[in-house]
Amino acid sequence: MEGYLDLYRRAENDPDAFWAEVAEREIHWFEKWSQVLDWKPPTARWFVGARTNVAYNCLDRHIATHRKNKVAILFEGEPGDQRFLTYQELHRLVVRFASVLKSRGYKAGDRAIVYMPMIPELPIAMLACARLGIIHSVVFGGFSAEALKARIQDLGATLVITADGGYRRGKEVKLKPAVDEALTECPSVRDVIVYKRTGSETIMQSGRDLWWHDLDQHATEDCPAVELDSEHPLYVLYTSGTTGKPKGILHTTGGYLTYITATMKWVFDLREEDTYWCSADIGWVTGHSYIVYGPLSAGATTVMYEGALDFPAFDRWWRVIEKYRINIFYTSPTAIRALIRQGDHWPDSHDLSSLRLLGSVGEPINPAAWEWYHRVIGKERCPIIDTWWQTETGGIMISPMPGAVAAKPGSGTLPMPGVIPDIVDLNGYEVGTDREGYLIIRRPWPSMARTIWGDPERFKEQYWTRVPGAYFTGDAARRDADGYFWILGRVDDVMNVSGHRLSTMEVESALVKHPAVAEAAVVGKPHEITGQAVCCFVTLKKGDWDHEKLGQDLRNWVAHEIGAFARPNEIRFTDALPKTRSGKIMRRLLREIVTNNTVAGDVTTLEDMSVVTKLASQHDED
Ligand code: PRX
Numbered sequence: 001m002e003g004y005l006d007l008y009r010r011a012e013n014d015p016d017a018f019w020a021e022v023a024e025r026e027i028h029w030f031e032k033w034s035q036v037l038d039w040k041p042p043t044a045r046w047f048v049g050a051r052t053n054v055a056y057n058c059l060d061r062h063i064a065t066h067r068k069n070k071v072a073i074l075f076e077g078e079p080g081d082q083r084f085l086t087y088q089e090l091h092r093l094v095v096r097f098a099s100v101l102k103s104r105g106y107k108a109g110d111r112a113i114v115y116m117p118m119i120p121e122l123p124i125a126m127l128a129c130a131r132l133g134i135i136h137s138v139v140f141g142g143f144s145a146e147a148l149k150a151r152i153q154d155l156g157a158t159l160v161i162t163a164d165g166g167y168r169r170g171k172e173v174k175l176k177p178a179v180d181e182a183l184t185e186c187p188s189v190r191d192v193i194v195y196k197r198t199g200s201e202t203i204m205q206s207g208r209d210l211w212w213h214d215l216d217q218h219a220t221e222d223c224p225a226v227e228l229d230s231e232h233p234l235y236v237l238y239t240s241g242t243t244g245k246p247k248g249i250l251h252t253t254g255g256y257l258t259y260i261t262a263t264m265k266w267v268f269d270l271r272e273e274d275t276y277w278c279s280a281d282i283g284w285v286t287g288h289s290y291i292v293y294g295p296l297s298a299g300a301t302t303v304m305y306e307g308a309l310d311f312p313a314f315d316r317w318w319r320v321i322e323k324y325r326i327n328i329f330y331t332s333p334t335a336i337r338a339l340i341r342q343g344d345h346w347p348d349s350h351d352l353s354s355l356r357l358l359g360s361v362g363e364p365i366n367p368a369a370w371e372w373y374h375r376v377i378g379k380e381r382c383p384i385i386d387t388w389w390q391t392e393t394g395g396i397m398i399s400p401m402p403g404a405v406a407a408k409p410g411s412g413t414l415p416m417p418g419v420i421p422d423i424v425d426l427n428g429y430e431v432g433t434d435r436e437g438y439l440i441i442r443r444p445w446p447s448m449a450r451t452i453w454g455d456p457e458r459f460k461e462q463y464w465t466r467v468p469g470a471y472f473t474g475d476a477a478r479r480d481a482d483g484y485f486w487i488l489g490r491v492d493d494v495m496n497v498s499g500h501r502l503s504t505m506e507v508e509s510a511l512v513k514h515p516a517v518a519e520a521a522v523v524g525k526p527h528e529i530t531g532q533a534v535c536c537f538v539t540l541k542k543g544d545w546d547h548e549k550l551g552q553d554l555r556n557w558v559a560h561e562i563g564a565f566a567r568p569n570e571i572r573f574t575d576a577l578p579k580t581r582s583g584k585i586m587r588r589l590l591r592e593i594v595t596n597n598t599v600a601g602d603v604t605t606l607e608d609m610s611v612v613t614k615l616a617s618q619h620d621e622d
Pocket residue numbers: 239285286360361362363364365386387388389390391392412473474475487489490496499500501
């Protein structure tokens with residue numbers, strides 16, 4: 001604790017000196033900065049004038065050391081195939097692929113969409129882009145063609161990197177057909193590079209589609225990392241906000257790399273001989289920062305598993321941990337809850353004694369899940385680190401440092417050095433101990449989002465206007481007498497389904513595109529496993545509708561428009577939606593209805609009270 005406090009105080013008292021020291025120690029720079037931070041809210045520039053390269057830091061600098069033949073990526077495919085890519089071999093594959101991209105004319109500042117299964121070629125594609133300064137945007141393989149199209153268009157991407165498909169629950173999940181569908185309306189795209197993972201029949205459009213293995217025939221192993229400006233964009237990752245349109249969160253080079261490398265070591269207590277596994281999908285920020293860039297920059301062995309946690313049976317994860325003697329395991333509360341339900345005999349039949357540290361991310365971890373994780377998986381030996389952060393923060397912000405900060409189940413505990421969180425009321429005033437309020441971050445930190453791609457106004461408005469100069473997280477929180485933070489969930493119309501962020505407006509926009517739907521209101525409903533489930537209130541256009549069939553249709557419709565993970569749990573048909581006099585849908589009431597099946601609180605602004613009474617008395621009609 002003394003050590004943590006000392007680090008924290010140093011960062012608080014002289015942030016520039018602190019971050020300069022961390023950056024010097026953790027990162028290779030081709031050229032040093034002239035200024036640590038240039039902060040004109042909401043615009044931050046970290047390590048001004050410095051030059052570096054993320055791929056160089058993740059690969060080249062390690063192969064000159066004892067890590068040359070250390071496993072960088074340890075891959076297990078769902079069918080059981082394995083690959084052990086050493087730093088040397090990963091470097092070779094990344095350089096070859098980068099040389100292919102370069103020879104096809106791609107260069108720093110161009111944009112590439114990466115839409116792949118969880119196979120090593122996904123980080124290889126990301127690192128090859130980073131090597132050349134091509135801005136990548138990874139689109140989670142679970143997103144539909146429609147969602148993919150919107151991202152390609154918003155980014156103005158000229159290149160798509162994909163695969164024929166991947167494996168999930170014993171079946172092939174095809175990806176290329178979704179790309180084909182998306183590209184009917186994406187004229188900016190010149191090339192589609194397709195990696196052959198499954199070998200199933202794939203239609204290739206001549207003049208546009210290229211096989212990865214064909215291109216590799218002409219690859220070279222001479223493609224040096226480009227010396228990029230510290231603020232050069234590294235990636236754009238789309239995430240849900242409060243409108244129907246996802247926002248492209250932009251992360252840049254030097255500050256991002258510095259912060260995630262440092263937190264990788266602080267939070268995971270990383271040792272040279274560790275085997276580290278984060279079970280997230282690389283399509284989300286957790287995978288970017290703590291499967292790919294953080295672990296590789298820190299020189300760790302990072303495990304990637306391609307498929308579902310229940311294939312072929314519910315002990316797949318425990319099998320993987322036993323097989324590779326995994327030491328550090330990082331997963332989500334939603335996965336833990338799903339596994340609890342299957343019973344202790346699955347983990348109990350495996351030797352999990354290699355585990356030393358357990359992590360959690362994505363949503364508050366409920367006491368029952370924490371207790372099970374601690375007892376059944378960690379055998380009461382392993383500290384649990386509950387890490388709070390967001391796509392926008394780039395890296396872990398609030399988390400115990402194992403060994404230093406004592407845990408309290410359900411609390412992220414204390415902030416990382418250099419992170420100054422606070423809890424304020426609507427007017428921006430600090431609330432006292434044990435009071436609920438909005439979580440804000442008072443000072444800039446190196447891995448903070450720099451903007452929303454193509455929409456700097458929205459960036460400013462969403463994050464930086466509530467409390468001038470401070471970052472507004474969108475989460476509610478409370479701080480206890482020990483200074484520990486307790487995250488209470490979102491204060492906006494963003495749902496958290498299985499640790500995935502989804503906006504109510506996004507689902508509503510999808511629903512109203514359906515020819516039968518007049519109006520829709522969507523709220524998150526508490527759910528035992530997924531944390532929240534998508535619950536939709538729908539009014540229909542005139543017609544003779546078969547509610548049961550239409551309910552199914554609408555569920556599939558949303559899955560088609562956004563992706564299978566967004567498929568609504570419930571569709572409730574209603575004659576009218578509760579609205580204020582100004583016509584705003586009162587989602588608060590709908591939330592109460594789905595949570596308690598009653599309505600309490602202030603309803604004086606409601607237009608038609610009978611609507612609420614009716615909705616409240618109605619159970620799931622679907
Ligand atoms: O509400 C918080 C919740 O997830 C949101 C961020 O979602 P996303 O950008 O998709 O990133 C998830 C992975 C970093 C936050 O605003 N959240 C994330 N981690 C925690 C959490 N809530 C409570 N405890 C956590 N450890």
